[in-house]
Each structure stands twice: as structure tokens, then as C-alpha cells.
Amino acid sequence: xxxxxxxxxxxxxxxxxxxxxxxxxxxxxxxxxxxxxxxxxxxxxxxxxxxxxxxxxxxxxxxxxxxxxxxxxxxxxxxxxxxxxxxxxxxxxxxxxxxxxxxxxxxxxxxxxxxxxxxxxxxxxxxxxx
Numbered sequence: 001x002x003x004x005x006x007x008x009x010x011x012x013x014x015x016x017x018x019x020x021x022x023x024x025x026x027x028x029x030x031x032x033x034x035x036x037x038x039x040x041x042x043x044x045x046x047x048x049x050x051x052x053x054x055x056x057x058x059x060x061x062x063x064x065x066x067x068x069x070x071x072x073x074x075x076x077x078x079x080x081x082x083x084x085x086x087x088x089x090x091x092x093x094x095x096x097x098x099x100x101x102x103x104x105x106x107x108x109x110x111x112x113x114x115x116x117x118x119x120x121x122x123x124x125x126x127x128x129x130x
Contacts (some may be wrong), residue, residue, distance in 0.1 A: 070080050
């Protein structure tokens with residue numbers, strides 16, 4: 001019985017999708033209409049102007065945006081290109097905890113951290129206790 005319901009549901013979704021697509025196609029049909037008889041006939045667009053509007057202008061805008069994006073890096077003297085993970089910093093110390101300097105005693109009021117033998121000096125990290 002469950003298999004019959006799934007088959008019916010799939011069929012219903014397909015029919016619904018076909019109805020929606022058909023409605024959209026029929027709703028878009030006025031876009032294919034001719035110029036009304038009272039309006040003057042539009043002049044054909046020259047090929048050079050069409051290329052300028054549809055090809056050169058978008059590419060020029062794309063190049064302008066790219067240039068405005070890269071210019072600050074070029075002014076700082078950086079090389080344009082993709083950086084490697086070695087020259088990127090994603091947070092945290094670069095060479096372990098040595099860069100952080102001396103830490104404080106962590107742990108409970110007595111100076112001992114739960115799970116350790118004695119109070120130690122730690123630098124960084126999330127040391128929580130229950």
C-alpha cells in the first residue's frame with residue numbers, strides 16, 4: 001500500500017510540474033507578439049552597436065571591477081596571484097605557544113588544574129573542568 005502511495009505522489013508531482021511549466025510558457029507568449037499596428041516599425045540595430053552593448057560594455061565593466069579589486073594589493077607592492085597556505089594566517093600562534101609569552105597559573109583556587117598532578121603554567125588553550 002505504501003508503494004502505491006509513493007507512485008501516486010510521484011505522478012502528482014510530475015503532473016503539477018508540467019502544469020506549472022505549461023502555464024509559464026503560455027504566460028510568456030505575449031513576449032513573442034509583433035509590434036502593434038499603430039506604432040512605428042523599429043529600426044534594426046547595427047551589428048557593431050549590438051556588439052558594443054552586449055559584449056564590450058559587460059567585459060569592460062568586469063575588467064574595471066577586477067582592476068579596482070587588485071589595485072590596493074598592487075599599491076602595497078604585493079604580487080597579484082593566489083597565495084599559498086604557508087603565507088596565510090588563520091588565527092592562533094604561528095610557531096606554537098612560544099610566541100604567546102609566559103602564562104598564568106590555571107586551574108582551581110588551589111592552583112591545581114583538574115586532571116594534573118600540580119599547578120602548572122599554561123599558555124592559551126581552553127582548560128575547563130567539571
